[in-house]
Amino acid sequence: MAPNAPAVADIAAGEARYTATCAACHGADGNSGAPANPKLAQQHPAYVVKQLQEFKSGKRPSPIMQGFAAQLTEADMQNIGAFPGKQKAKAGFAKDKELVQLGERIYRGGIMNRNIAACAGCHSPNGAGIPAQYPRLSGQHADYTASQLVSFRDGIRKNSPQMSQIANKLNDREIRAVADYIAGLR
Template sequence: MSPSVFAAGKGDPAKGKQIVDTVCAACHGADGNSVAAANPNLAGQHPEYIVKQLTEFKKQVRKNPVMLGMASPLSDADMKNVAAYFAAQQPKAKGASDKALIEAGKKIYRGGIAAKGVPACMACHSPNGAGIPAQFPRVAGQHNSYTEAQLKAFRSGERANNTVMTQVAAKLSDAEIKAVSEYIQALN
């Protein structure tokens, strides 16, 4: 889905809240701040990215049986409404605990790994993890275990809805993935 598809009509956060309260809140939190590390935080996420992901779940481009069931009944307008609601929510800082991992992750996030041809994460996701609207998602404060699982899914090809991420993750070791995931969780 191109950004222009989203621009054709912005969502209504109030209508989105009604859907979130009945469909999304159990896994992603009523305000988009998931308490379960297996589920992503959606608070403050770019609406275009949320619409893209919901569309890809619905079309099974991104495979997840739970999300297929959640996204399938949503209309394009519903997706835009949910996206508008989550985008308007305030992400909560998560912090991180492993200082050594944070430092190692910071080096990868900010500088990449030249010897492996891994670009700096911040080139696409911005220095503070806010992402670049309509192009790259917000990652700041995302649960480290969720980020780790997604990077491993990109690496294995299980998640194949972004060629760039598949190529980048293919070059990362488990330790590097763990480190960058810890750093991302620490970003605010």
């Protein structure tokens, strides 16, 4: 069992708390319609819990999310994490054919001469991620993914040293490319 995984999450309580606290920004079913807000549908519950804990503690800075997370108990976080994980993620789509080809090369093979690992190694070839370790990325909004990669690269987001190290080696075009590819990944 993952360190953040509850013995048994209360999905009904999670749905009620999610609906009251999270749905306005992340969508009623976890499929955010706003490109700046992440889709949470089908996300690994332990990953959602970890992020909520890190927002609450300040390890992951976000004035908006810190305010919401501060109100949550550990049980709330466990229950909320379970709810979107049970929802069906809606497919996303890539927008730029030229960029998506570069993004696919980076996602699947990395950039060897610059020691940039392939995204697929941790997030899986289809973007499903590895539960409790690496988040699901498949279909995520390109704007959100790009903003997170830039935050890792620029030292704003520090809650994953591995991602900071990888993002630090990517330029803006490569970030946009991999984010666009992830948006259409299935």
